[in-house]
Amino acid sequence: xxxxxxNLTHIYNQGQANETAALDDVTLTIEDGEFAGLIGHTGSxxxxxxxxxxxxxxPHSGKIFIGDTDITEKGVSLMDIRKKxxxxxxxxxxxxxxxxxxxxxxxxxxxxxxxxxxxxxxVDEALRLVGLDxxxxxxxxxxxxxxGQKRRAAVAGVIAxxxxxxxxxxxxxxLDPGAHQExxxxxxxxxxxxxxxxxxxxxxxxxxxxxCDRVIVMNKGKVALNGTPxxxxxxxxxxxxxxxxxxxxxxxxxxxxxxxxxxASRVGGAVADVLTDQQAADVIFEMLQKSGKISAGTGMExx
Amino acid sequence: MIRDITFGQYYPGDSVIxxxxxxxxxxxxxxxxxxxxFVKDFIGYGIFIVALAGIIKAAKIPFxxxxxxxxxxxxxxILTFILNMFLHDGKVLVQLxxxxxxxxxxxxxxxxxxxxILLIFGTSLLTYTxxxxxxxxxxxxxMSPLAKLGFPANEVAMMISIxxxxxxxxxDETDKIMKAQQARGxxxxxxxxxxxxxxxIPLIIPxxxxxxxxxxxxxMAMEARCYRGGTGRTRLHPMKYKKADYVAxxxxxxxxxxxxxxSRGILPLPMLWPR
Numbered sequence: 001x002x003x004x005x006x007n008l009t010h011i012y013n014q015g016q017a018n019e020t021a022a023l024d025d026v027t028l029t030i031e032d033g034e035f036a037g038l039i040g041h042t043g044s045x046x047x048x049x050x051x052x053x054x055x056x057x058x059p060h061s062g063k064i065f066i067g068d069t070d071i072t073e074k075g076v077s078l079m080d081i082r083k084k085x086x087x088x089x090x091x092x093x094x095x096x097x098x099x100x101x102x103x104x105x106x107x108x109x110x111x112x113x114x115x116x117x118x119x120x121x122x123v124d125e126a127l128r129l130v131g132l133d134x135x136x137x138x139x140x141x142x143x144x145x146x147x148g149q150k151r152r153a154a155v156a157g158v159i160a161x162x163x164x165x166x167x168x169x170x171x172x173x174x175l176d177p178g179a180h181q182e183x184x185x186x187x188x189x190x191x192x193x194x195x196x197x198x199x200x201x202x203x204x205x206x207x208x209x210x211x212c213d214r215v216i217v218m219n220k221g222k223v224a225l226n227g228t229p230x231x232x233x234x235x236x237x238x239x240x241x242x243x244x245x246x247x248x249x250x251x252x253x254x255x256x257x258x259x260x261x262x263x264a265s266r267v268g269g270a271v272a273d274v275l276t277d278q279q280a281a282d283v284i285f286e287m288l289q290k291s292g293k294i295s296a297g298t299g300m301e302x303x
Numbered sequence: 304m305i306r307d308i309t310f311g312q313y314y315p316g317d318s319v320i321x322x323x324x325x326x327x328x329x330x331x332x333x334x335x336x337x338x339x340x341f342v343k344d345f346i347g348y349g350i351f352i353v354a355l356a357g358i359i360k361a362a363k364i365p366f367x368x369x370x371x372x373x374x375x376x377x378x379x380x381i382l383t384f385i386l387n388m389f390l391h392d393g394k395v396l397v398q399l400x401x402x403x404x405x406x407x408x409x410x411x412x413x414x415x416x417x418x419x420i421l422l423i424f425g426t427s428l429l430t431y432t433x434x435x436x437x438x439x440x441x442x443x444x445x446m447s448p449l450a451k452l453g454f455p456a457n458e459v460a461m462m463i464s465i466x467x468x469x470x471x472x473x474x475d476e477t478d479k480i481m482k483a484q485q486a487r488g489x490x491x492x493x494x495x496x497x498x499x500x501x502x503x504i505p506l507i508i509p510x511x512x513x514x515x516x517x518x519x520x521x522x523m524a525m526e527a528r529c530y531r532g533g534t535g536r537t538r539l540h541p542m543k544y545k546k547a548d549y550v551a552x553x554x555x556x557x558x559x560x561x562x563x564x565x566s567r568g569i570l571p572l573p574m575l576w577p578r
Contacts, residue, residue: 018315056482079488087486094476095483097508107505111488143512157487 001067001084001164001197003030003053008062010048022048024221026062030165030197030214037208037229038201040218041243046201047090049218050167053199054085066165083112086163086196090170092154096142101127101153102134104142108161126160127153129190131182148179152186159190166196170203184211209233209247209275217244230273249280256284263287312471314431320362321432324548325441331555332429338559339421341566344577348417350565354558355424362432372427373420380419387412414578439464443533444542457533465521473514480509 010023022045030036040046051057052064055071055078064071071081089095098104102123109119127134130152137145142153155171168187172180184207191198202208208215208229215232217225219242225232233239236246236254246254253263253274266287274280288294320328342348359366373380393407430438443460450456481491484505491502564570 051482054486056485082486082488089479089483089486092483094513095480095487095505095509097505097512107484107489108487111490161487 002032002065003165003197003199004063004065005029005049005052006063006065008049008052008064009060010045010052010057011060014060021221023052023059026218026221026223028216028223028226030199033195033197035191035198035200035211035213037212037215038199038218039203039205039208039215039244040224044218044242045221046218047169048221050087050169050199050201053165053167054087055081056087079112083161084163085165085167086158086161088155088158088166088168088171090173092158092171093142093147093150095157096150096154099141100139101132101142101145101156102138104153105156105160108157112161122160122162123156126156129159129193130156130186131189132156148175148182151175151179151183155183155186155190159194162194164196165199166190166194167199167201169201171200172202172204172207187211205233205245205247205250209250217242229275233275247275249274249277252280253283266290312430313434314362314364314368316363316432318361318363318432319547320358320428322547323432323551324542324544325433325437326445326542327544327548327551327555328429328433329438329441329445331551332426334555334559335425336422338562339418339425341562342418343566343568344574345417346573346575347562347566348421349575350558350561351421351425355421355428358428359424362428364428364431369424369427369431373423376419376423380416383419384412384416387415410576410578435464435467438467440538440540440542457536461533469514469517472517473510476513476517477506477510480506480513 005026005028008023008026009021011019012022013019024045026045026049038046038049048057052059053066055076059072062072066081066084069076069081096104098107105123105126106119109122114122123138124134127138132138132149132152137149137153142150145153151171155168158166171187172183175183187198187200188211190196200208200212212229215225215227215229216223217232217239224242225235225238233246233250236250239246245251256263263283267283267290274283285294339351342351359369388404388408389402391405391408391411393405395403395405396409397404433441439460442463443456446454446456446459481489485491489502489505491499491506494502565572568574
């Protein structure tokens with residue numbers, strides 16, 4: 001399902017000394033089935049933006065279309081919007097409250113007014129999708145689970161509503177590298193199974209570069225950049241100037257460029273596409289080869 | 304919606320009133336609370352209103368912002384007004400079956416309403432213009448003579464400051480959890496009383512868990528910085544009176560004197576609709 005945002009403006013503390021425009025004339029579209037990434041410095045308006053997408057916040061002006069429905073119009077059913085747009089908040093495990101994981105996951109479907117069998121089936125399905133075993137974890141208290149498992153259970157609570165658009169606000173914040181990787185794999189798995197349009201808010205540029213079809217950069221409540229990861233991350237100086245980082249591979253090339261080794265010009269091709277560590281290794285190898293520092297075929301066969 | 308509560312919050316600013324020593328403002332508020340019960344007539348209230356308007360103007364807080372803080376007590380205000388109208392003997396103005404509105408009732412109702420509004424306006428100014436930390440520092444300093452008698456002044460001050468410090472944190476937390484549950488289709492706004500109370504469970508349990516987590520983190524952080532109670536602790540910003548504070552004290556004394564003289568009939572001044 002397509003998300004279309006037109007001239008969205010949101011103002012906090014209107015009429016007070018500390019009035020701020022959290023969103024300032026934001027216009028963007030996320031196509032059906034797309035995996036979009038949203039990045040921006042803390043306070044750039046990311047969280048405010050995503051909270052508008054399921055009508056938790058009302059805009060000051062502007063329109064938001066979920067599919068063909070303008071959700072800013074009066075008389076739109078909130079339940080309908082929240083069924084279509086699933087929003088996983090930061091630290092979603094803080095919302096767990098039921099006695100068992102099963103009951104907690106069932107909270108959303110229950111609010112949708114589904115039948116008992118439908119709820120049970122959805123809970124089972126959602127738990128499996130996030131990689132929890134309904135038999136093992138379902139009957140336990142959510143407070144007994146490990147950090148990563150708690151987060152999975154909380155995500156299952158949203159997945160069980162079968163949203164057509166899934167929004168995740170920093171789903172990996174505060175997790176160890178193992179759990180971090182698992183959560184990302186879980187997201188990809190859910191995407192594949194449920195075919196949902198996805199919006200990922202993250203501070204991890206590597207994740208964004210690797211997973212997303214498109215990257216939206218927010219700065220001071222405005223959309224600063226919007227394009228493919230290759231396009232966006234080629235704006236290295238600009239990203240740095242608004243307090244954002246680069247994927248590790250890009251960062252390496254950036255440091256080398258500042259030290260006077262411009263890999264791009266030496267290889268003679270565009271290095272804009274370099275996003276992963278492997279690609280960076282390849283172009284650096286190519287450069288070394290061209291400069292005659294190492295002979296062809298050395299080392300790289302072993303990779 | 305939860306952010307609409309302005310009573311008890313700090314309103315950031317850099318006015319003369321904001322810069323006053325917290326002790327001055329606390330003593331002013333105490334004096335104000337006592338003095339308002341001295342008032343006998345509407346000239347007395349007039350003096351209060353003029354003083355209050357002057358302070359609000361000097362503090363540069365928009366009147367609308369303070370008025371919004373009245374919302375939560377509107378119900379109590381209206382209730383006391385209505386009850387007072389009916390509950391006093393006097394000349395009957397309106398007869399509603401067994402109920403009578405009397406002239407004394409109307410007068411008392413208006414009188415008490417003024418008193419309540421002035422109370423809320425006056426006391427809320429203290430928190431609007433004083434940071435929680437300054438407030439508790441001031442309280443501690445004012446209570447310090449009692450510490451010699453074994454009164455736990457520092458502990459009490461610390462408890463109050465922690466409680467005040469965590470009001471906005473818990474409000475934020477409530478807002479976040481509320482949104483997270485709404486995103487899962489929770490409905491906090493419609494339905495009958497029973498349904499509304501049960502709909503609070505998904506909000507209250509996570510909030511309860513969160514407050515324990517926050518309390519534990521705070522205890523750990525205090526421990527890590529070797530907090531061992533107040534004895535022997537020094538301050539980053541020692542409290543010192545400035546010239547403006549002495550001016551303010553003079554104002555307080557003069558104000559109190561005026562109210563006493565005016566309300567006790569010490570001088571033969573005219574009264575306006577007195578009780």
